[in-house]
Amino acid sequence: MTWAALLVLAGCAYAMKAAGPLLLGDRELPPRWNRVLGLVAVPLFGALILVQTITDGNHYVIDSRLAGVAVAAFAVWRRAPFVAVVVAAAATAAGVHALSG
Amino acid sequence: MSRIGRNALAIGLATGAYGVSFGVLSVESGLSLLQTVAMSLLVFTGATQFSVVATIAAGGGLPTALGNGLLLAARNTAYGFAMAPFLRGSLVRRLVGSQIVIDESTAMARSQDDARSARRALLLTGASVYVFWNAGTLLGALAGDAIGDPAAFGLDAMFPAAFLALLAPQLRQPGAPRAAVAGALIAALLVPFTPAGVPILAAALGVLAARP
Numbered sequence: 001m002t003w004a005a006l007l008v009l010a011g012c013a014y015a016m017k018a019a020g021p022l023l024l025g026d027r028e029l030p031p032r033w034n035r036v037l038g039l040v041a042v043p044l045f046g047a048l049i050l051v052q053t054i055t056d057g058n059h060y061v062i063d064s065r066l067a068g069v070a071v072a073a074f075a076v077w078r079r080a081p082f083v084a085v086v087v088a089a090a091a092t093a094a095g096v097h098a099l100s101g
Numbered sequence: 102m103s104r105i106g107r108n109a110l111a112i113g114l115a116t117g118a119y120g121v122s123f124g125v126l127s128v129e130s131g132l133s134l135l136q137t138v139a140m141s142l143l144v145f146t147g148a149t150q151f152s153v154v155a156t157i158a159a160g161g162g163l164p165t166a167l168g169n170g171l172l173l174a175a176r177n178t179a180y181g182f183a184m185a186p187f188l189r190g191s192l193v194r195r196l197v198g199s200q201i202v203i204d205e206s207t208a209m210a211r212s213q214d215d216a217r218s219a220r221r222a223l224l225l226t227g228a229s230v231y232v233f234w235n236a237g238t239l240l241g242a243l244a245g246d247a248i249g250d251p252a253a254f255g256l257d258a259m260f261p262a263a264f265l266a267l268l269a270p271q272l273r274q275p276g277a278p279r280a281a282v283a284g285a286l287i288a289a290l291l292v293p294f295t296p297a298g299v300p301i302l303a304a305a306l307g308v309l310a311a312r313p
Contacts, residue, residue: 001132001153005163009153010143012167013174017146018199020181021188025195034186035274036308041183041211042277043284043307044176045268048204050285051300052261055292068258069265076269082108086115089262094255 064100068093105213105222112205113229115259116147117237118251123150124241130158134242141238145231146203149174152297172298179305180207187220201227208267276311283307 029037053069054060068089075085102110120141127137132154144150149170156166181202187210188198201223210223251257272278284307288300295303 001136001157001163001166003136005167006136006140006143009149009167009170010140012171013144013146013149013177014200016171016174016178017181017202018196019178020183020185021195021199021202024182024185026189029186037183037186038211038274039277039280039308039311040179040305041207042268042271042274042280042311043287043304044179044301045208045264045271046281046284046307047288047301047304049261049264049268050288051292052257052264057297058293058295060292064252064255065258065261068255069261072258072262072265076266081104082263082266083111085266086111086259086263090115090255090259092255093258094253097252097255 064093064096067096105209105218105225108209109222109225109229112209112226112263113233115256115263116205116230117233118254118256119147120234120237121241121244122237122251123147123154123234124238124243125245126151126158126241127154127238128242128245130154132157137242138235138239141235144170144174145200145234146174146177147234148298169296169298172296172302175298175302176204176305177202179302180204183207184210184223187216187223198224198227201231203227203230204264205230208264212267212270214270274311280307280311283310 049069053065054062071092072085072089075088080088123141124137127140127150128134132140140150140153144153152173153166153170156169157163161169181199184198184202184207188195188202206223206227209226210219213219213222268281272281284304287304287307291300291303
């Protein structure tokens with residue numbers, strides 16, 4: 001990798017992150033806009049959970065991650081604290097991973 | 102330690118473990134120690150960084166590596182807009198704050214009940230992930246292949262579990278459950294056919310299902 005390519009990558013990645021905060025700035029937005037901003041990340045998280053749980057590249061894969069996330073879903077439903085949810089998910093997935101070797 | 106601080110620390114530690122993996126893979130793919138460390142400091146968006154070094158390791162050219170990597174980074178644009186209300190203030194604050202707009206910090210901020218907690222969660226999570234991701238990268242780049250597979254520790258399940266826990270409170274907003282399901286469905290349909298990054302990016306259209 002060349003340094004030039006690395007700096008182009010860093011510049012583009014940063015521009016993507018900064019577009020919202022720079023364009024919207026300190027402006028007070030109409031309530032409708034605030035509702036949209038409050039919701040825009042929601043479908044991305046829905047997608048992220050699906051992709052990180054049952055896919056690998058272009059394939060669907062069922063493995064220890066699904067067991068971990070299923071336990072997490074139960075823990076979330078039972079209103080467990082965040083740290084308990086992620087630790088339970090990791091412990092379950094590690095156990096299944098070890099058993100399925 | 103406050104609840105937000107504890108959660109930020111937990112997610113920071115988990116990303117730190119992946120930072121170690123990234124450091125190892127990056128050096129193996131031929132990047133120098135300095136380039137590896139610089140990429141985590143400057144690019145700071147994990148999925149993109151893994152994709153770039155994996156493409157280079159597989160013999161793909163730089164344009165392919167950058168193109169694939171930026172497709173994965175593009176969703177941060179949506180996060181930037183979602184986080185803009187919590188990144189107000191001087192230009193310098195907005196410029197510095199923008200660097201920590203990623204999956205984890207956005208999810209943590211959006212799961213809070215009020216704007217003040219959301220801002221605190223964004224900054225604490227972003228700072229925690231930044232510190233541990235970069236420390237992990239340096240450690241991995243120095244230590245080489247002496248570190249285990251994150252999947253053996255269940256860390257690969259930890260991230261979707263964390264996003265699930267952070268999505269749950271957001272589903273109280275009107276239309277949010279529809280938007281979340283629509284996003285997951287869009288991604289599910291695209292996964293077999295598109296480069297990585299596109300399914301999650303296109304899922305943003307799921308917001309239309311909420312009719313905001």
